[in-house]
Amino acid sequence: MASRLAQLEGPIDTVYADIYNESGLRKETTLSKELGFKGKLIVHPAQIKIVNEVFTPSKSEVEQARKIIDAAHKAEKQGKGVVNLDGKMIDLPVIKQAEAILEYYNRLVINNQ
Incomplete structure (x- = not known):
């Protein structure tokens, strides 16, 4: 809400540290999107595909x-x-x-x- 009130780009969520837990990453990233985050930081290239899938409009x-x-x-x-x-x-x-x-x-x- 603070970024929206300040007329800034939406916030970016923090990393999901369990690198190879794809279902956990998808669940957390989906929740982040629902909460208004516009992206998510990643710690490993294996996470790129899921984060992109969730945040790219279907x-x-x-x-x-x-x-x-x-x-x-x-x-x-x-x-x-x-x-x-x-x-x-x-x-x-x-x-x-x-x-x-x-x-x-x-x-x-x-x-x-």
Whole structure:
């Protein structure tokens, strides 16, 4: 919360020291992402793949973010500030989150191809 209030990039979680415990690393890294961390430090190259998998937006997250952005653009053209998408209210915070997912995805995936 402190980094968000200071308008800084999201925090990076500390290392997971049990180098070859893949399930433990995945579980801890997933929790870190859920808590708002934007990355995780590693101590061994064997940890790179799992940390990247967890923090890279999934195809379904990217598709949902695109749907949200499209719905928001349509609503804006109609002069609406809020839109219903698949039974859920889409407002500015949801739109900002979708934009952040797409921006992050583009930086990670598209720029590295």
